[in-house]
Amino acid sequence: MEFKDILGNEKAKEILLKSLKNKTVLHSYMFIGNEGIGKKLIANQFAKMILCENFNSQNLTECGKCKSCIEFVGDNNPDFVYIEPDGKTIKIEQIREMQNKIIEKPINSSKKVYLINDADLMTKEAQNCLLKTLEEPPEYIVIILIVSNESKMLTTIKSRCMKLQFQKIDDDKLNEYMKSTYGMENVSKNILKLCDGSIRKSY
Numbered sequence: 001m002e003f004k005d006i007l008g009n010e011k012a013k014e015i016l017l018k019s020l021k022n023k024t025v026l027h028s029y030m031f032i033g034n035e036g037i038g039k040k041l042i043a044n045q046f047a048k049m050i051l052c053e054n055f056n057s058q059n060l061t062e063c064g065k066c067k068s069c070i071e072f073v074g075d076n077n078p079d080f081v082y083i084e085p086d087g088k089t090i091k092i093e094q095i096r097e098m099q100n101k102i103i104e105k106p107i108n109s110s111k112k113v114y115l116i117n118d119a120d121l122m123t124k125e126a127q128n129c130l131l132k133t134l135e136e137p138p139e140y141i142v143i144i145l146i147v148s149n150e151s152k153m154l155t156t157i158k159s160r161c162m163k164l165q166f167q168k169i170d171d172d173k174l175n176e177y178m179k180s181t182y183g184m185e186n187v188s189k190n191i192l193k194l195c196d197g198s199i200r201k202s203y
Helices: 010-021 039-051 067-073 092-102 124-135 171-182 189-195
Strands: 028-032 080-083 112-116 141-147 162-165
Touching: 010 039, 010 162, 028 039, 039 067, 039 112, 039 141, 080 092, 092 112, 092 124, 124 141
Parallel strands: 028 141, 028 162, 080 112, 112 141
Antiparallel strands: none
């Protein structure tokens, strides 16, 4: 999958691609927006491109053949770590475990990427713990926080991340997606209204 295959949020994708092209990828990002609008998909693809050993900065595509790309597709890339809630929250123990591993240098790539999904479900203790890493990240670290409710994040964390606001998917694009994916010829306005710009709600 490439960015062009992911519906919507062209501006966010453009910003991320530009950072890859100019080799100006930052240490920390916060992807903010409603659930089901592609934040995690885009974060995963961004991570894959960051970690590609032969990334083409002209065509802005990963090679798909290097060890990093192959292991990424197989969900066993040692330089990519995915963190999600343990139960209803992300606990301080999870962030401490991350910090113990973060000091280990990358194995395949020049970077390591940590993707924290539903980061707004981190406890205050976990957020304060994470803050220490965001203040002094190793040079090879990229941390991506996926957030639905920005108000739950500490101001000190928000100030240390590049914030990208993700928008709802346009009805026209949702309409095309549902036609091509589910074979629906006539998607009603009511169905589109229920989806509320979210691909996840169309399932």
